[in-house]
Amino acid sequence: MKYFNSNKDMWGDKINFVDENNVLVGFDYSHQCCEDFGWYIKEEINTENRESCVTDVDTDKQLEGWVFDPEFFQEQDVEDGWHNKGLAIFRLINGDKERYLHLYNVHNGYYCHGFEFCKDEVVLKKGCL
Numbered sequence: 001m002k003y004f005n006s007n008k009d010m011w012g013d014k015i016n017f018v019d020e021n022n023v024l025v026g027f028d029y030s031h032q033c034c035e036d037f038g039w040y041i042k043e044e045i046n047t048e049n050r051e052s053c054v055t056d057v058d059t060d061k062q063l064e065g066w067v068f069d070p071e072f073f074q075e076q077d078v079e080d081g082w083h084n085k086g087l088a089i090f091r092l093i094n095g096d097k098e099r100y101l102h103l104y105n106v107h108n109g110y111y112c113h114g115f116e117f118c119k120d121e122v123v124l125k126k127g128c129l
Contacts, residue, residue, distance in 0.1 A: 001064070002019075019067040021068070022120050025068065026115060028115070030113075032111040034108050034110070035108070039104070041099050042099065043100075045089055046100070069090075072090065073088070086104065086105045086112070086129025113128065
């Protein structure tokens with residue numbers, strides 16, 4: 001799997017994960033006021049800890065050999081009175097091992113980040129967090 005972070009240039013505002021089967025997860029990564037958003041990868045579905053287990057420096061190395069499970073998608077959307085909390089979860093497979101890519105956004109109800117989950121240019125799922 002490859003990871004593309006276009007935020008490294010002055011025009012970038014998205015991240016893309018693309019596996020060897022041409023399955024893509026793209027995420028709007030343009031920062032807006034009053035929100036906490038990003039992504040992380042864990043060995044289990046984890047809705048509490050939002051720290052990334054990989055960094056931009058070693059993301060490609062950490063994702064080598066992993067592919068998306070195009071049959072798996074989970075989404076959570078919670079409003080707690082003060083904040084909207086969105087989470088999109090995608091399963092990664094490498095042999096008999098699995099991990100989960102989590103995209104998240106915690107905001108005041110005004111800001112959102114779009115995402116797309118595609119295989120061979122066919123949209124499997126898209127939405128906003």
